[in-house]
Amino acid sequence: MSKAITPREQDYSQWYIDIVLKAGLADYSAVKGCMVIKPYGYALWENMRDALDKMFKETGHVNAYFPLFVPKSLFEAEEKNAEGFAKECAVVTHYRLKTDPNNKGKLMVDPDAKLEEELVVRPTSEAIIWNTYKGWIQSYRDLPILVNQWANVVRWEMRTRLFLRTAEFLWQEGHTAHATKQEALEETVKMLHVYGEFAENFMAMPVIKGVKSANERFAGAEDTYCIEAMMQDGKALQAGTSHFLGQNFAKAFNVTYLDKNNKQEFVWATSWGVSTRLIGALIMTHSDNEGLVLPPKLAPIQVVIVPIAKNEEQLAAVRARMQPLMDELKAKNIRLKFDDADNRTPGWKFAEYEMKGVPVRIAVGPRDLENNTVELARRDERTKEVKSMDGLAAGIEQLLVEIQENLYKRSIQLRETMITPVDTYEDFKKVLSEKGGFISAHWDGTSETEEAIKTETKATIRCIPLDQVAEDGLCIYSGKPSKGRVLFAMAY
């Protein structure tokens, strides 16, 4: 298979798919809408999961696991939530197959094994979890509950896009229960900041933190906070959401607690999640026409060593000379691969690891051994230099830090050029079609205006930034007064 990928400039969407497939991150499957996450993609997800999980635990959360299925009667209990997800859910109606009498060797759904009540494959778990919390919460002493779940969820999608839009995806969903509104609000914002920190520190992906407009809110939430990232093609990507659910689910499932004064109160809720969609965001933030570019903190392989050897003897010499370096790197917990596969040329390997976004590549051959040097290439800037073997481990450790910082710096520089303030609807449409990116504009705060703009331009309000500056202005669409700018964009 040729490793060449479609250039970004030519077809961004094909460029993206080419990278996903050719870097070995994911694959299409025989199940419409579902993907296979391949080992390299899954290793990336494991690194993301582990980093997030640590942050969740450090902020006092614990993991648990709730059923995959939601009985229809529970699913429909919180009406807005149900309405939001009913149109895209997989429904289990039977619990047995039987031999098809008219079709030798084939099976058919056994009509005698129809479920009394249909089961929805969870598109999100508020319903099943709040029905469970009912049994866990009696008094204020049982609060807060700070639980997270790592799970698969299913939202039926007709159009598939690997990682970005698939019927089944992996995610985490935090579901917390609190005695007071204040505490729930604080949790909502705290987790938004955890997501922001993860995006910036680990993914090297700048994000804007904000609040969704009513139109874009999670079904069943009172408020949805989000982190919004900007992709290289000028489209925004919602990278994580944290919802203040008010008492909606507590009321739907009758979850109350006795407060310190022995008064019965409804419980306050939050939920928050990020998914394998983040992998899509990561790809589109850093990669280039040579393939994937990965930030060192998340890269499954941080350093690859490619020996250049004409024969077994040379290979053995390279390996022997590299061993102390490898030991040192491993002692520093650097994820390392020594690729001595003999059925591929060094050139093939260079292209392969470039495609896979390995941050640092070391090539070393007989001449290097003589000179006590290696050739060191960094993936982010695609530069190469000859380095002495002395002090190399420390140098590589430092270089990984530098690459991480450089990727973030590059992305934030690009992102800054992608926020355009406009003051008229004409300019809005012009910027949207010619440049894209975030458009910072005044909005009158009504759903009608937002809806009209969306219908006319396909752009949506990505968020009302948390750091919105108070500024009197006029809505670009209605001309009505506005107190500050919001961010519009085309979005994934």
Next chain:
Amino acid sequence: MSKAITPREQDYSQWYIDIVLKAGLADYSAVKGCMVIKPYGYALWENMRDALDKMFKETGHVNAYFPLFVPKSLFEAEEKNAEGFAKECAVVTHYRLKTDPNNKGKLMVDPDAKLEEELVVRPTSEAIIWNTYKGWIQSYRDLPILVNQWANVVRWEMRTRLFLRTAEFLWQEGHTAHATKQEALEETVKMLHVYGEFAENFMAMPVIKGVKSANERFAGAEDTYCIEAMMQDGKALQAGTSHFLGQNFAKAFNVTYLDKNNKQEFVWATSWGVSTRLIGALIMTHSDNEGLVLPPKLAPIQVVIVPIAKNEEQLAAVRARMQPLMDELKAKNIRLKFDDADNRTPGWKFAEYEMKGVPVRIAVGPRDLENNTVELARRDERTKEVKSMDGLAAGIEQLLVEIQENLYKRSIQLRETMITPVDTYEDFKKVLSEKGGFISAHWDGTSETEEAIKTETKATIRCIPLDQVAEDGLCIYSGKPSKGRVLFAMAY
């Protein structure tokens, strides 16, 4: 809620459920057959998962993720496998709900959203994975594939028993592809040994490694290897299986490769798995009438410190004095909890941590501070002693090792008393009804005999042990010649 549990002697099955519920491991859910794994139970599973995952990676395996759904046409491709699971699978037939016109606020399955092809919720993933491998394997260079998946699976069960038998459970399933029969066989046995090592070193649970008889084989396997554990009530529990699948799945999905001589060959397969069922095995191996007993290597909390204080000042004094110990324990990566909750008495906490199986408990009050001592209790033997604070961290570290060893020693001693050789069918039935445990007996090797014994006694052949001694004998049932003893038992 009272924390007292039903004594083992009185009702073993209720004792088990009491521990699961009162130690906070799991809970029933609103979905028939599905459980909620509570935070404490999930933390235990995380420790088991992490230890196993490390062993899988050390033996060259990588993780990946495949779709939850298996289209019916793929599900039925390997006939024996399909036949084995058809009777217990959840089937998705629709992808949308809609408002029920006759029932305000309710939803109904949208008849217009019927799937063209039904989807089976995976009961195991051979079908979807081998259909995927078809695209990954062309030549011998693509082999072996050593992939594992951590996932949820669904097998419809009418009778639920938390952890032991639930419709949905969590597990890992390894699916490997090999060029030769020999290599696949070696992989099958290698993973059996990995499971054995995990059971013995981490769970402190002795297991017998063996091969299943044809009757007990995995549907679609040529041979099923297993580890079998003995529970305190004399019933066996299959704790893990490793299957040599031959070329069955390769033939069903037409997965071939070009060998070095350019000859097209079918690929050889293995699969192997353990599940949250192991938690049930762990409980029943070590626990007692006070509750759960956990081996230190897997315990979510290894050491709990309970301060005894009448007021804030005393509590502060205890905390200050314990801080260096806690720092030392944390530096040793010992999982520690300092429980200073002020709404529970020390006595309540003692009972709680006993119920939760925390291996080591330290109690410390004002008198201890004067004497430079603590009270140290070990959960396994339920003994207490007063210890000097000097050198305590090292002593605790050593004690955790001792407890781990003691649990294994205790279990293996019990297990040894639970293997009874018998030479007549009369004795067989007598031992089975009066004592239980493994019964080591000669068997003629036929499915008919096995089936007859099962029908008459409910006992099954748990395995033909790998270390079976060659010994001429006569089948206890048919009187026909036999070359060695196999292990029968009643089983979970």
